[in-house]
Amino acid sequence: MSCIFCDIVSGEAESFVVASDERAVAFLDINPFANGHTLVVPTRHVTDLLDSADVLSDIAPVLHEAAGLLVDRLGADGINVFQSSGAAAGQEVFHLHMHLLPRWHGDGLLQDLVGTPSAVDDLERLHHRLTAR
Ligand code: 5GP
Numbered sequence: 001m002s003c004i005f006c007d008i009v010s011g012e013a014e015s016f017v018v019a020s021d022e023r024a025v026a027f028l029d030i031n032p033f034a035n036g037h038t039l040v041v042p043t044r045h046v047t048d049l050l051d052s053a054d055v056l057s058d059i060a061p062v063l064h065e066a067a068g069l070l071v072d073r074l075g076a077d078g079i080n081v082f083q084s085s086g087a088a089a090g091q092e093v094f095h096l097h098m099h100l101l102p103r104w105h106g107d108g109l110l111q112d113l114v115g116t117p118s119a120v121d122d123l124e125r126l127h128h129r130l131t132a133r
């Protein structure tokens with residue numbers, strides 16, 4: 001099975017790595033939403049968030065280091081971290097990756113994501129569906 005992010009991890013495919021350790025690699029996204037948009041991947045092939053719990057701790061140190069670089073070197077005012085699991089969520093590369101999106105005051109990104117207030121009984125029903133045994 002070919003996987004572009006496995007190829008990046010192994011060095012077979014070109015990428016601009018900004019941080020790495022034996023368990024994770026952070027590199028620049030080739031189609032950035034903002035200057036400095038960075039992806040953090042585990043070095044082992046994991047498809048998505050449902051695939052593994054430990055992988056989150058595997059990537060945590062590199063995720064933290066790359067976030068620090070975006071603030072310290074690019075002067076980001078903030079950072080969004082997001083991850084898409086499954087095609088319905090927009091996942092296009094099926095090797096788990098966290099997006100690190102540097103943000104600046106007034107950059108206007110992600111403005112379409114607006115919440116809708118929920119009634120308490122709706123939250124109650126939802127809570128029951130998620131937690132009932
Ligand atoms: P997804 O939609 O799966 O959450 O995000 C995939 C991301 O990977 C996209 O932001 C896309 O620009 C990036 N991407 C896809 N192919 C490559 C590649 O070959 N190199 C790099 N650096 N980024 C890639």
Ligand code: ZN
Pocket residue numbers: 003004005006007044045046094095
């Ligand atoms: Zn892979």
